[in-house]
Amino acid sequence: MNWSELPRHVAVVGAGLAGVSACEQLRELGYDGRLTLFGAEPHVPYDRPPLSKDLLLGKQTADEIVLRKAEWYAAKDIDLRLGTPVTAIRPDEGRVELVHGTVAVDAVLLATGGRPRPLPVPGGDHPAITVLRSLDDAVVLKDRLAPGVRLGVIGAGLIGAEVAASATVLGCQATLIDPAPLPLEHVVGAEIADLLHSQHRANGVRVLVGAVASVEDLGGAIRLHLADSNETVDCDVVVVGVGIVSDDSLAAAAGVAVNRGVLVDTAQRSSHPRIFAAGDAARPTGPDGPLPNVEHWESALHEGKAAAAAIIGAPEPVRPVSRFWSDRYGWHLEVVGEFRGEVVLRGELGGESFAAFALVDGKCVGAVAVNRPSEMKAARRLIERGLPVRAGHLADESVDLRSLVTGNRTPAGGPR
Ligand SMILES: Cc1cc2nc3c(=O)[nH]c(=O)nc-3n(C[C@H](O)[C@H](O)[C@H](O)COP(=O)(O)OP(=O)(O)OC[C@H]3O[C@@H](n4cnc5c(N)ncnc54)[C@H](O)[C@@H]3O)c2cc1C
Structure with missing residues (x-):
């Protein structure tokens, strides 16, 4: 240098x-x-x-x-x-x-x-509509969320899903609205996306598939009108999480x-x-x-x-495999790499915890897990090192995934 x-x-x-x-x-x-x-x-x-x-x-x-x-x-x-x-x-x-x-x-x-992307519909700038990006936003929202409050959440992506989950814990009556029937499908595949989304209903959240077309001021409350239907949602508080x-x-x-x-x-x-x-x-x-x-x-x-x-002209650090997480209803969701190719399940889908690995040409390229942080660490190393893995080993709960990374177990070849 x-x-x-x-x-x-x-x-x-x-x-x-x-x-x-x-x-x-x-x-x-x-x-x-x-x-x-x-x-x-x-x-x-x-x-x-x-x-x-x-x-x-x-x-x-x-x-x-x-x-x-x-x-x-x-x-x-x-x-x-x-x-x-x-x-x-x-x-x-x-x-x-x-x-x-x-x-x-x-x-x-x-x-x-x-x-935060604003809600581009008539009435979308109503003062009862909030976003969640900053500490100040969170303080305002927290103040408004109380037992019995009717909360409308527009957008069921990561932040919308978390707000709906947290509000439910706080005793609010949450309605989650998104035009996509399976938000996150493009990231975790249809089956896991369905499972994640079904958690909302299972926890008492009303889930609506549709786009909000307009916002009506009811004087103290607001009414959301959905496009292409007569469906309306009356809310005390609305959070917009549309990216x-x-x-x-x-x-x-x-x-x-x-x-x-x-x-x-x-x-x-x-x-x-x-x-x-x-x-x-x-x-x-x-x-x-x-x-x-x-x-x-x-x-x-x-x-x-x-x-x-x-x-300062120092060498470029190695880029780690991408990772994000999200928490809702006691589920700690983690996603690493790209979820495409052959899917191998470890544990029971929908159980307390499980992991799913994506394999391409015998190598792990991505993984999704609920409440399995140590296995996600191992998956990340497998991806970063491009190590060959056997689907059978990934699926076998008795195999410690760390051993596939360290090479203490033959990771490839042999029967699946
Ligand atoms: C509610 C919420 C929950 C999230 N949860 C997760 C999660 O569970 N997992 C996950 O992986 N990611 C999560 N994220 C995403 C993650 O937090 C963001 O990707 C990350 O914070 C981005 O960091 P940043 O520094 O790029 O931007 P920011 O954190 O947005 O920081 C940018 C800062 O720049 C300031 N700024 C803007 N313009 C100027 C200016 N002209 N002059 C000076 N300052 C300026 C802004 O005020 C802001 O403080 C979450 C995000 C939010 C909002």
């Missing part, structure tokens, strides 16, 4: 997981220049997954979900500027603009995350290439040599153009680290 060519001042815009991960990695890699982390929110950077789970359920407080304690930033000589949104980046002039003033910088990491829009606005205004996210290469480099992007704000590109956006916790963590390495 040529230390004389290192940026003297790195600005990280966005104090979420990707931004904090980048700052931490920059210091880990020995970068000792000036490092400023700008956060639009007033809070010490916090973790988002608990917002729809333990924070909503009152099992964790806001103080308990911080990514790092406030003192950590000072100890690492990171200038944490909370409540300080960056309003523009001027990469060719080497500065970023704030509401009051400008700051000279040599490299900028955009880790601005995403904004996010990657926040690429600073990059777009600066002429950096964007396409529903800041376009980056595998090292998180944008089209401008001084600008990098990571986390939900970034969109990876492959040889054939932009790839799907990845909006999960682990990718934000990794991309922050990868961006840190790229900023």
Whole structure:
């Protein structure tokens, strides 16, 4: 590494997981220049997954979900500027603009995350309609969820499903509405998607397949009208969870290439040599153009680290196999890699815990599990190392999957 060519001042815009991960990695890699982390929110950077789970359920407080304690930033000589949104980046002039003033910088990491997609229907901006992205959103929602409250959840993806599950635990009467009969089918296959979705009904949630066409103000409550049917849902509170829009606005205004996210290469480099992007704000590109956006916790963590390495010219870290998780009704769902090819089941589908592995050419390429974290760790290693595996071993509960990774058991060949 040529230390004389290192940026003297790195600005990280966005104090979420990707931004904090980048700052931490920059210091880990020995970068000792000036490092400023700008956060639009007033809070010490916090973790988002608990917002729809333990924070909503009152099992964790806001103080308990911080990514790092406030003192950590000072100890690492990171200038944490909370409540300080960056309003523009001027990469060719080497500065970023704030509401009051400008700051000279040599490299900028955009880790601005995403904004909840609004509900694009008449009445969709009704004040009783909420979203769940930030700690402030979660505090407002938590305050509104009480026993007997009629909650409408629009969108049965990861966040919608978790909100419905948490609200049910809190005694609300939840109705979950999505046009897709089997949300997550494209990720975990029809059978597991069906099982996951059926959990809502089994736990007393009313599940409707359809799109919300309009929102009517009932004065104190609201009525959701579904498209192509006479179905209506009266609600006291509505949460919209229909995805996010990657926040690429600073990059777009600066002429950096964007396409529903800041376009980056595998090292998180944008089209401008001084600008990098990571986390939900970034969109990876492959040889054939932009790839799907990845909006999960682990990718934000990794991309922050990868961006840190790229900023100071350190080697690109190995990209781990993708992983995300979701919690609902006591089920800890984990998904790693890609779920395609031959499916091998371990345990009883729908039982207390089970795992399903996806095999292509005798190698594991993906896995889905409920309440089987250690087996998912093993699956991840099998995928990362491209080890051949026998379907029979994966299905056999008496086989410790770790042994397939370490090679203490012959993992392939022989009868299935
Ligand atoms: C409720 C909820 C539950 C989730 N649960 C899971 C889960 O169970 N499993 C999982 O894998 N993933 C989960 N996720 C997704 C995961 O949390 C995100 O992918 C991750 O937080 C993305 O991190 P990020 O740093 O890219 O963006 P963010 O965490 O959104 O951080 C971006 C920050 O940048 C700030 N910012 C934006 N613009 C500016 C600006 N101009 N200047 C300064 N600051 C700015 C924003 O205010 C924000 O604080 C969940 C997300 C949510 C919202």
